[in-house]
Amino acid sequence: MARLAAPAEMEGKKIFHLSGLLEALRFLPPEAVQPYSDNDILSSWLDRQGYSELAEELRPIHGAVPDCVKR
Numbered sequence: 001m002a003r004l005a006a007p008a009e010m011e012g013k014k015i016f017h018l019s020g021l022l023e024a025l026r027f028l029p030p031e032a033v034q035p036y037s038d039n040d041i042l043s044s045w046l047d048r049q050g051y052s053e054l055a056e057e058l059r060p061i062h063g064a065v066p067d068c069v070k071r
Contacts, residue, residue: 006045008045011032
């Protein structure tokens with residue numbers, strides 16, 4: 001798996017790969033993820049990494065954590 005150039009950072013952890021993002025989303029509580037969603041941080045990072053379609057699905061849904069991070 002190739003390392004992606006610009007890491008995302010969530011709760012002090014740097015994320016270099018899509019799999020790292022998935023792991024963070026699985027283990028962080030939804031309230032910790034919410035600001036990253038609301039402020040377009042997740043979707044912008046995905047866009048820069050070449051995952052435009054996924055980024056568009058996760059564009060800010062203010063007030064609601066995307067279904068992918070709900071437990």
